[in-house]
Amino acid sequence: MERAEILEGLKQAVLAYDVEGGKGLTRQALDSGLSPLEAIDEGLSRGIRIIGDKFQTMEIFLPELMMAAKVFLEAMKILEPAILALGEGRPRRGVAVIGTVKGDVHSIGKDLYGTLLKVSGFEVHNLGVNVHPGKFIEKAIETGADIVGLSALMTTTMPGMREVVEFFQAKGIRERHTILVGGGPVTETFCKKIQADGYGETAQDGVELATEFVQRRRAITQ
Numbered sequence: 001m002e003r004a005e006i007l008e009g010l011k012q013a014v015l016a017y018d019v020e021g022g023k024g025l026t027r028q029a030l031d032s033g034l035s036p037l038e039a040i041d042e043g044l045s046r047g048i049r050i051i052g053d054k055f056q057t058m059e060i061f062l063p064e065l066m067m068a069a070k071v072f073l074e075a076m077k078i079l080e081p082a083i084l085a086l087g088e089g090r091p092r093r094g095v096a097v098i099g100t101v102k103g104d105v106h107s108i109g110k111d112l113y114g115t116l117l118k119v120s121g122f123e124v125h126n127l128g129v130n131v132h133p134g135k136f137i138e139k140a141i142e143t144g145a146d147i148v149g150l151s152a153l154m155t156t157t158m159p160g161m162r163e164v165v166e167f168f169q170a171k172g173i174r175e176r177h178t179i180l181v182g183g184g185p186v187t188e189t190f191c192k193k194i195q196a197d198g199y200g201e202t203a204q205d206g207v208e209l210a211t212e213f214v215q216r217r218r219a220i221t222q
């Protein structure tokens with residue numbers, strides 16, 4: 001099968017809620033030398049974006065949204081080890097605590113961010129979804145995190161990001177940790193408004209930002 005065909009197949013598997021088809025094509029993508037990140041960006045993500053639009057226009061409903069997410073999640077189980085293998089032998093960069101904010105259960109983008117951080121040498125503590133601000137603080141202090149990465153996929157849960165920043169401020173430890181934000185509805189403007197340190201449109205952007213911040217911090221403290 002051609003590269004373009006596999007990528008189109010991955011998109012179609014999400015649109016057809018075809019878990020087994022998606023798994024088969026994911027293995028085929030890796031076997032044929034496609035990069036796992038390409039399989040995500042050019043295949044699975046294209047499908048899930050269309051699903052999101054169809055959900056918004058009420059062409060499909062929650063059960064279909066869940067089935068499409070399952071195709072993505074099962075494919076990610078196959079892709080994750082391949083992504084992690086890309087980072088073997090990298091020097092240690094720093095510590096990151098990540099999570100999806102309170103009230104929000106979307107995990108796919110946040111987990112991908114965590115995987116890419118690991119690939120580039122970060123020790124990652126993934127707090128999961130629906131994370132209370134206090135948990136971010138607790139883990140950041142416990143691990144001496146350089147980076148705190150917050151994900152939100154809904155306009156209704158974005159205020160939870162502001163709350164996290166305010167919790168760090170109230171605790172008097174705001175300057176010790178770099179807070180990065182990301183997820184579908186989040187923007188650079190919103191990031192500035194809530195006084196977070198940086199916004200990553202994609203997980204890869206977020207990794208680059210995290211690396212820059214850690215390097216800058218080391219340069220100042222040395």
Ligand code: B12
Pocket residue numbers: 045048049051052053055056062065066069073103104105106107108109110112113149150151152153154155156180181182183184185199200201202203204205206207
């Ligand atoms: C899959 C999905 C689900 C799945 C999630 C499964 C899972 N385990 O994650 C399920 C079925 C559970 C779900 C549930 C719901 N969903 Co939903 N969901 C989606 C969908 C289709 C795709 C999200 C996704 O995984 N994308 C793929 C990943 C790879 O992309 P991503 O998350 O954007 O992440 C990328 C970047 O943003 C970035 N990134 C992400 N986080 C971070 C963090 C940092 C620090 C950085 C730097 C970068 C970064 O990295 C990623 C790769 O580059 C979106 C549509 C959309 N366009 O986003 C709707 C969407 C987010 N859902 C929506 C809704 C409404 C819901 C529900 C409320 C539905 C309901 N009636 O119950 C519930 C939410 C329940 C809750 N309390 O959270 C709406 C939100 C609308 C809004 N208010 O803003 C959307 C936008 C659909 C729509 N168009 O209406 N959903």
